Structures are given as C-alpha cells and as structure tokens.
Amino acid sequence: MELDSVPQPALEQMERVAGADLVVGILRPGNNGVQAGAAAMVREAVEGFPHPTRAVLVVDDGGGGAKVEEDQSLPVVRYKLVDGNSPVSPEGVYGACETVFGIGRKIGVRACTVIASDLQTVTSAWIDRLARPALEMEFDLVAPRYARHKWEGLINRSILSPLIRALYGKRIQNPVGPDIGISGRLMKALLEEQAGPRTAGAASPVASVISTAARANFQICEAEVGARQQPPADWMNLSTLIAQILKPAFLDMERCAAVWQRVRGSQAVPAFGAVEPAPEESGPVDAGRLIDSFQLGVKNLQDVWGLVLPPTVLLEIRKLARLPAASFRMADDVWVSIVYDFALAHRIRTINREHLLRSFTPLYLGWIASYALEMAAAGPLEVEARLEGLARAYEAGKPYLLSRWRWPDRFNP
C-alpha cells in the first residue's frame, strides 16, 4: 500500500518514530472505543525481548482519536485503519493490515505484528510470540496457532488451511491470520508485489502472504497464542463472509499459478510457544438446520452448480441431499473437488464471480453438517486425525486441479 495521502499529523508522528524496530498494529477498538491496556501490553512484550527494541504502536483513529495510554517509551501513531467496513469482516482486516504494513515500511521497521482479534483475550505473550521469531530468529512469517474447540475456525479447517497446504506445501493452521507477524523483508516484498503493474488491485497482501513467502523462500513458522474471543457466527451474512474469504484466496491462486504448480507434497513448519488447552464448546451443532439449508441449495441451485461442477460431483451431491440425517456424510474427495472446481470456475469466469462465490454457501453448510455429525462425540485427537485426512485428500486431488487448470476445456468427467 502506498500511503500517498497521509494526513500531516500522522506523517509527523511517523517521522518522529523513524528507525524503530517493530510496529504493532492493534485493529480492534476494544470496549467503548478504548484500546484498554494495549500500550501496556506492547510495552510488556517489548521489555521481554533479549535485545533492546524500539516499538511503535499503531491504532485506529477512525473515531477521531483513539484513547491509548502513551508515554516516551512507546510512541503511538494514530491512523485510519478501518475504512467503512467493520474490522471483524475479513475485508476490513485485510485492508487494515495493508495499512499497518504501509506504515511499517514508511518507518523502516525490521518486523511488524498485527493484532486483529478481540483484545479481551489478547495478552502481551501474543505480541511476544508473533514478533520475536521475526525480530530475533530470522523468520519472515509468523502465523498464529489458536487453541480452539472443534467447532471453531471451520472455514480455515475445511478450506483455507488444507488448500494452502496442498498448493504451497506448508502445513499452517491459520494461513491468513488474522493476527500475524512478518519481517521487514516480507513486508517489503508484499507491498512491492501489490503495487506491481501485473497484480495491482488483485488479492490482498494478507491473502497472498503464504504465496509470496513460498515464492521467495522466506522462512515460515507458527506461534501458539492460545484461545481467542470471537463473535457468534452471523448465519444471515455467511455468504458475504465466504465471498470475502474465497475471493482473495482464488485471486491469489490465479496470480501464483506458476509457483504452486511446481510444489509437491507438504511439510510442517516450526512452531513456538506452549500449546494451551482448547476452550470448551458451548454445545452441539444443530446439523438438521444445516442439512435443510444444503437441501434447499440442491433443490434450487443445480442450474448454477451444473455450470461449475462436473457431472459426477453433481450426482454425489444429489445423492447426499436424499440421505437421512443419520447417514449424512460428505466424502472428502467430493468436498475437495467442489473447492477445486469453484477455484477453476472463478479463474475462467464460468459465471459471474459474485454469483459463483455466493452459491458456494449451501455446499459449505453441507460440509459443516457432515463434519458436525461425524465429530459430535469426537475428542481433539480424533478431530485432528479427521482434518489430517481431509488435508491429504486436498493433496491427492492436486493433480486433478493441475490438469484442469492447464486444460480447462478438456473433457470434464
């Protein structure tokens, strides 16, 4: 992001802190618009580093002045991070991260950490674990590992994490954050790619962080940060959420096709920090309602899906819609084919992209229903084994993706 139209006060603030080592961006306003304890948290994290580190805190100034306890040891830059969208939405987080990266580059820092989660559960340890590998250990990307129960992070578990693993060969729990730590080198590479003529206006730098890191052989690691507070799922706007997540992911696939087509297999990345216990889930998932939504989609959206999915997958979906709830299971290879075929349809613009991404919602609900029924009584180890199986199915399906990506007009089974 080019900070072309930086307001004078913010510009003065940035010039004042030139030469800092670390930028910490806090995106969420916290309670009553106050970043309560944000500065203290950053200060505590920085004091724990083995080497003296000059940090800068960047907070959202959208409301006309964030209330942050500021002193000489921790300069604060106030900047409009959230542009109209709620910072909770992926689009809002992506935009805000881009702005923080831009500020970090302008200041010339060695590392940048963005905290997008609700401040209620964030501690100084989060900042320490996300920043330290980039500052002290030559890592370029520090992705978060959350302690989560089996119903949390379902888009990550079902799509993003296994897709990124199959594409770029990196096993990462949360490939697009939202809390993230990156080195100055990676930040520079991301922003330069974003500003390049070929990719201008394409995927967000956060969505393309793994592909950029994989392309230039940047070092990637994960940091255990514990549980995080999340708002309840907004089912009425789920299709918007899915579109906001899948669109940058598919755009990035298009942009980096030359990179992921060469990758085979996958490796785990180093992880730092102690694993914390997952929070208790608040209750069972109502799979019946999810199956109803899936069946409604099958009843009404077959014309749309028929343009995107191969006949064999459509047949499997139709069969699935007729099954009783007790035996409702979506096979991994069917789900993988659905995700890959939607990515292909997005690439070749089989139908309007917005329609395509929104029509994905009932299929995703079908997957959740199947997963919820299968994992209702499962423990953490069984859940991990189940997701490992899914990730392997993504890897096994990659030759199909490759062949259809290269020759989309060839016979579609």
Next chain:
Amino acid sequence: MWEQVQQALSQSTTRVVSQVASLLPGTVALLLALLISVVVALVVGGVLRRSLNGINFDERVMRWGFPSLAEWSPGKSPTRLAALVVAWIVIFIGFAIGVSAFDLTLTSALVVRFFEYLPHVLAAIVVLLVGHAIARFMARSVLIDAVNMNLQYARLLATGVRWMVMVLAVTMALEHLAIGGGIIRLAFGILFGGIVLALALAVGLGSKELVSRSLEREAHRVAEETEEPVRHL
C-alpha cells in the same frame, strides 16, 4: 371490323411487351443484386463462422447464461445461427437494393420506409437482448441470495423477478417498434400495478398470519443462532 380488332390486339400486345421489356433491366438488376448479395452473404457468413469458432463462441454463449439458444440453433450451434442470421440479413439488404432498381414509386417508397423502420427493429432487438441478460442476472442473484437466506420460495421469487424484467423489456421493445402504442403502456401499467397491489393485499390481508408466523420463526431462529458454538474463522 376484323382489322380493327387485329389492330387493337396488336396495340395491346405491343403495350404488354413494352411493359415487360421496361421491367427487364430492373429484373436483371434485381437478379444481379441478389447474386452479389448471396456471394457477399456466403463470404461474410463464412468469415463470421470461422471467427466465432476461433473464440469458442458456442461455449461462451453457454457461460453467459444462454443455454437455450443452442437448443433452437441449427445443429445446436449458436455460431451457425449467428452466421445464418447475418447471411440472411445481407441477402435481404441485397434484395431491397435490387427492388429499388425498378425505379417504381411504390417500391422505392416501401424500401425507404423499410430502411427508416430498420433502426427501430435493431433497437428493439438490442433492448430485448439486454433485457434478457439483465433478467437472467437479476433472477440468479435473487435465487442465490434467497437460498442463502433459507427462503423456501426462492425459485418463485427468482422467476417473478425474471418475468418482471422481461415484461418491462418487451414493453420497451414494442414501444420502439411503435406497435400497440397507448394500449401497451396502459396494459403494462395495469399489469405492474396489479402485481404490486396483489402482493400488498396478499401480505396485508390473506397471508397476514402466515407472514407473522414466518417472521416469528425467523426471529426465533436468529436468537437460537447466537447460542450456536460454530465459529467460521
């Protein structure tokens, strides 16, 4: 007497022959124009077909959301249909030019009126095509969003939207063709007003209970959803 009859017959024959002879140059011109237009039509049709095949036009038509076009195209190929339509347009234009060569006041007037009317026909075709595309786009948007909102009558809503847009497009096309005039406007107003009034009455009176039950169910569902343990991110 016989001589007078003979003379009259001879004069009539001469008149007929001279009339026929006067038509001959026009007929030759018409045939020539037709011949040239057929040759041009074949060339233009051939070039168009090759170009459209080159860009996979048949497949693109399917992707743009006109699968029904292939069904009633010759050989189920929209490319062939487009080439045929263009070829026949060229032949028709050649025929019209040939007819004007007769230099008869009536045919000339007809041709002039035809060419004056042609832009209206083209505009009506464009309006219909654009209307069809918008109708399909809007119907698909409504269908997907309604399904995502768990509305059981999603398809009905989408069909309703498609027909509303198509009725509007057909009305605009007929207006361009100057067919029906005020009757079309009146019918359109009555039809649209009728639909809106019917919906208002259905919701306000007939389906009051149904709508309130549906809204209550939705409100209850939203309240239930907040307690669900699922987190997508």
